[in-house]
Every structure is written in C-alpha cells, then in structure tokens.
Amino acid sequence: MAAPTEFLTYIDSKADAFIQRLADAVAIQSVSGDAKRRGEVVRMAHWLDGQLKALGVETKLVDLGKHVMDGVELDLPPAILGSIGNDPKKKTVLIYGHFDVQPANKSDGWDTEPFELVIKENGQLVGRGSSDDKGPILGWLNVLEYHRDNQKPLPVNIKFCFEGMEESGSEGLDELVEKESKAGGYFEGVDCVCISDNYWLNDRTPVLTYGLRGLTYFKVTVSGPGRDLHSGVFGRTVHEPMTDLIHLMGRLVDQQGNILVPGVDEMVPPADDEEKAIYEALDYSISDVESAAGGQISLTSNKVDLLMGRMRNPSLSLHGIEGAFSEPGAKTVIPAKVSGKFSIRLVPPQTPEAVNPLVIEYLKSEFAKLNTKNRLEIEGLHGGKPWVADHKHWNFEAAKRATRSVYKQEPDLTREGGSIPVTLTFAESLGVNVLLLPMGRGDDGAHSTNEKLDRSNFIEGSKLLGSYLYELAAISK
Numbered sequence: 101m102a103a104p105t106e107f108l109t110y111i112d113s114k115a116d117a118f119i120q121r122l123a124d125a126v127a128i129q130s131v132s133g134d135a136k137r138r139g140e141v142v143r144m145a146h147w148l149d150g151q152l153k154a155l156g157v158e159t160k161l162v163d164l165g166k167h168v169m170d171g172v173e174l175d176l177p178p179a180i181l182g183s184i185g186n187d188p189k190k191k192t193v194l195i196y197g198h199f200d201v202q203p204a205n206k207s208d209g210w211d212t213e214p215f216e217l218v219i220k221e222n223g224q225l226v227g228r229g230s231s232d233d234k235g236p237i238l239g240w241l242n243v244l245e246y247h248r249d250n251q252k253p254l255p256v257n258i259k260f261c262f263e264g265m266e267e268s269g270s271e272g273l274d275e276l277v278e279k280e281s282k283a284g285g286y287f288e289g290v291d292c293v294c295i296s297d298n299y300w301l302n303d304r305t306p307v308l309t310y311g312l313r314g315l316t317y318f319k320v321t322v323s324g325p326g327r328d329l330h331s332g333v334f335g336r337t338v339h340e341p342m343t344d345l346i347h348l349m350g351r352l353v354d355q356q357g358n359i360l361v362p363g364v365d366e367m368v369p370p371a372d373d374e375e376k377a378i379y380e381a382l383d384y385s386i387s388d389v390e391s392a393a394g395g396q397i398s399l400t401s402n403k404v405d406l407l408m409g410r411m412r413n414p415s416l417s418l419h420g421i422e423g424a425f426s427e428p429g430a431k432t433v434i435p436a437k438v439s440g441k442f443s444i445r446l447v448p449p450q451t452p453e454a455v456n457p458l459v460i461e462y463l464k465s466e467f468a469k470l471n472t473k474n475r476l477e478i479e480g481l482h483g484g485k486p487w488v489a490d491h492k493h494w495n496f497e498a499a500k501r502a503t504r505s506v507y508k509q510e511p512d513l514t515r516e517g518g519s520i521p522v523t524l525t526f527a528e529s530l531g532v533n534v535l536l537l538p539m540g541r542g543d544d545g546a547h548s549t550n551e552k553l554d555r556s557n558f559i560e561g562s563k564l565l566g567s568y569l570y571e572l573a574a575i576s577k
C-alpha cells in the first residue's frame with residue numbers, strides 16, 4: 101500500500117518549515133565527546149522530547165547514570181523512549197536515532213559556522229549533524245506532523261528510542277535496550293526495527309543496508325618526564341615519549357591498509373566469487389570514493405577490492421595524538437605525556453573481545469623492543485560488535501517497495517563501513533529484523549568538515565520514511 105498522495109504533497113508544501121526545524125536542531129551543539137558541551141546534549145534531548153510530545157508521542161526521558169570521560173565523571177544525557185499508537189491489529193516498528201553529533205569547529209576547515217545551518221544555492225543544507233543524525237531523526241518528525249495536522253491515524257504503531265551518546269560509544273544504552281526488550285518491557289510487541297543513520301554509496305542510488313562493521317577504540321599513552329621539556333636542553337639526553345609513540349603508531353597499519361597486528365586480518369575468511377559478484381553489481385566507482393573524499397587517493401582502482409575494503413574487511417585508522425604540540429608556530433618542546441588514538445573497524449567473526457588481547461599483546465611486545473625507559477599504558481575506550489541482517493526479510497521488502505515508489509529506482513543492498521553498536525543489541529535482545537534505511541548521500545561528509553544533507557534527500561527521504569511505514573502496514577509477515 102503506497103503512502104497517500106496527500107502525504108507526499110504535504111511534505112513538499114512544508115519543506116521550508118522542515119528545513120527551519122533542522123536549523124533549530126543543528127544550532128544545539130550536542131557534541132557528546134566534549135565534556136564542556138554535555139549540557140548542550142541534554143538541551144538537545146529536551147528539545148527533541150518537546151517536539152515529539154507536540155506531535156502526539158508519549159515520551160519518557162531515561163536517566164542512564166554517569167560515566168567517566170577523560171578522567172572526569174559526567175552525567176550521561178538521558179535517552180528518549182517514545183510511543184505512538186497501540187492498535188493490536190497493526191504492526192509495531194521501533195525507530196532508533198541519535199541526537200548527539202561529532203565535534204566541529206570552524207577552525208577545523210569549515211567554510212561556514214558548523215552549528216549554523218546554511219542553505220546553499222545548490223540545495224545543500226550544511227551544518228554539523230545535518231546528515232548524521234539530526235536530519236534523519238527530523239525526517240520521522242516530518243512524517244508524524246502530516247498525521248497530526250491531517251488527523252490521520254498512523255499505519256503502524258511506533259516506538260522510538262533516541263540516544264545522545266552514539267558518537268561516544270552509546271554508553272548505558274545496551275543495558276536499557278536489554279531491559280526494555282524483556283517481557284513487560286517498553287519494547288514488548290515490537291515486530292521490526294528501522295534505523296536511518298548511514299548513507300548511500302554514491303550521490304544517485306538509494307540503498308538499504310544489511311550490515312555494519314563493529315569497532316574497537318584504543319588510547320595508548322607513553323609518558324616519562326615529570327613535565328614538558330626544552331628540546332635544546334634535553335634532546336638526545338632523555339627517552340622522548342613522542343618518539344616511542346610515533347614508532348608504535350607506525351607499526352599498526354601499512355600504506356595499503358593491511359593491519360600489522362598479527363592475527364587480526366587473518367581472522368576474516370577471504371571472499372569467494374559468489375560474494376565478489378555482489379560487490380561487482382553495486383552502483384559504485386572509483387570516482388565516487390574520490391569525489392566524496394575530496395582527493396584522488398583511493399587505495400586501489402579495483403572497484404570490488406575498494407568495496408570490500410569498506411564493507412567486509414576490517415580497517416585500522418589512526419585518529420590523533422593527545423598532548424602533542426599542535427598549535428601554529430615552532431615550539432621546541434618535548435611533550436611529557438602523549439596519547440595516541442586509533443580504532444579498528446571489525447567484521448564477522450571479529451569481536452572486541454577476540455581482537456583486543458591481540459592488539460594489547462602486540463603493542464606491549466613492540467614497546468619492549470624499543471628498550472625505552474618510558475612507560476606505556478593501553479586503554480580500550482569503547483567498542484561494539486559487527487552486525488549482518490537477513491535482507492530478504494519482509495522489513496527490507498517493505499523498504500524496497502517504498503524506495504521504488506518514492507525514488508522510482510531499485511535500491512542497492514549494502515553493508516556499511518561505519519558502526520552503530522546498538523544495532524546488534526536490538527537484533528539480539530528483541531529477536532527481530534533490523535533494517536538500515538539511510539537518508540543521506542555518500543558525499544555528505546559525516547564526521548568531516550562542511551557536513552551537509554541535500555534538500556532533496558531531506559524532503560524525498562522524509563517521504564521515503566513515511567512510505568516505508570505504509571508498506572510495512574500492508575506487507576504480510
């Protein structure tokens with residue numbers, strides 16, 4: 101059953117108001133990884149809660165307790181649970197999204213202020229969180245607004261689960277999901293789950309996503325001197341922490357992306373011809389990755405190898421060094437304590453539990469080879485397992501039908517290189533199918549500078565989310 105035509109025209113007619121609401125959401129600097137902005141994440145939770153209530157959703161804010169970040173104890177932002185519709189004859193879908201965002205500062209290289217949504221002439225809506233994940237969350241609100249304004253019943257019952265810590269390890273959420281998935285819990289009766297929090301492969305073909313990579317994130321600290329030192333006084337006189345750390349970081353991954361930690365790449369069985377044919381059929385090219393990356397830097401010119409690198413192979417990325425001199429100028433310092441940050445994206449059968457001991461043992465043995473008198477500390481910051489779903493399930497079929505009706509295109513079926521750790525928790529705790537139904541394009545620049553969501557993806561994407569609910573209602577289980 102396609103969505104009513106008046107729903108589609110309503111979404112078009114309200115486009116400017118919907119974009120203004122996105123601007124209001126982007127203006128709240130809900131950076132979960134920045135202790136100083138924790139109040140903004142909480143403010144975002146209250147803003148979203150108010151929006152949901154105004155649209156007829158019964159909500160509750162759930163206190164997730166406290167956690168320690170960078171040595172400071174902080175209150176976790178509340179999760180929002182919501183419910184609208186309770187008709188036993190209708191299916192119940194659980195919708196997840198996150199209202200926190202990655203850090204962003206204009207000085208990182210943004211052309212405009214990251215927390216002021218800019219509407220560009222080419223239709224791009226530029227601002228932190230526009231695509232990841234405020235735009236998609238607001239897409240669901242746009243759907244609710246049509247039903248409220250036109251006094252139309254929703255075709256399905258909806259439960260919502262929105263969190264404010266996804267970009268920082270989803271602290272506290274697994275426990276909540278596990279608890280509420282039990283008999284008598286908030287999620288009782290849920291038939292399927294839908295998450296809109298990833299991206300198309302390119303800028304033209306919609307996708308449905310049935311896999312995510314897992315993640316394990318490390319902080320490796322090398323320290324020795326009692327304070328920062330003058331390199332003219334102490335250079336070639338003491339063991340320098342930065343020299344040791346750079347050596348360790350340089351021993352993790354090679355220039356072709358091969359992971360040098362023994363046993364990590366080897367855990368993953370090679371793809372056979374049948375699996376390679378799946379990647380060959382996807383609408384993707386080397387120029388898609390290079391234009392999205394903003395440079396001619398792809399690791400290979402073989403499309404299948406490139407897609408396997410993103411979707412079904414693990415990867416190790418170096419993210420940064422805390423404590424290193426990073427200001428403009430030429431300070432001649434020997435930093436006393438430096439912490440390298442890196443993470444590994446995991447694929448089945450890898451798990452953080454299986455991979456972490458290999459990484460820790462390797463770092464220790466490489467450090468021992470340095471014969472340094474400095475100290476090494478290794479911390480696992482957060483992690484999550486990879487997830488793969490059955491894409492032949494009726495939940496995916498409903499999304500396929502909705503994609504055909506809104507975009508007049510057949511969606512590609514993809515596995516995503518990123519991670520949404522709670523996805524597997526939903527799948528395992530509820531025992532139902534989980535679908536990823538992205539709104540944004542592959543070149544949106546999520547986590548990067550000048551993150552954007554195209555106006556057409558926001559508007560057509562809102563139609564897609566609504567149409568999916570109608571197709572879900574109509575499809576046989």
Ligand SMILES: NCC(=O)N[C@@H](Cc1c[nH]cn1)C(=O)O
Pocket residue numbers: 232233266267268269297298315317517518519520
């Ligand atoms: N849109 C999903 C997403 O961006 N997820 C993050 C999760 C994460 C983990 N640690 C920091 N962020 C991702 O990087 O994949």
Ligand SMILES: [Zn+2]
Pocket residue numbers: 198232233266297298
């Ligand atoms: Zn996200």
Ligand SMILES: [Zn+2]
Pocket residue numbers: 202232267546547
């Ligand atoms: Zn993200």
